[in-house]
């Protein structure tokens with residue numbers, strides 16, 4: 843029994859230490875979720891993602907126990923009309939940052955699983971690279987600083 847278990851334990855430890863190492867490389871700042879009526883079927887999340895490591899980094903997606911599904915989106919103006927498209931990943935070179943902000947890239951937070959009122963937080967886990975490492979941030983619900991003409995959610 844023990845003989846079969848041992849290789850599994852070694853594998854688990856090496857995966858964990860790999861994750862901890864990569865975790866230090868993605869820094870998530872200014873994380874917030876736009877306030878919305880309780881019945882809103884989706885929300886938009888914003889943050890600054892910074893690669894503080896010395897290797898390129900791929901942010902492939904995100905998950906949270908507060909939402910049924912999260913995708914990476916970009917908003918772009920198309921003949922004066924704001925349109926969204928899904929991003930497969932966000933690539934960050936060493937030292938590079940991506941600003942997720944109203945009118946630009948954002949997290950599309952779909953199927954809220956619980957109420958999220960002003961000043962409450964939702965924990966969002968970003969999946970990095972092949973999905974073996976993650977970075978986590980608490981997103982706080984707040985009003986947008988000003989009205990956003992490209993907001994279409």
Ligand SMILES: [Cu+2]
Nearest residue numbers: 915926948950
């Ligand atoms: Cu969107």
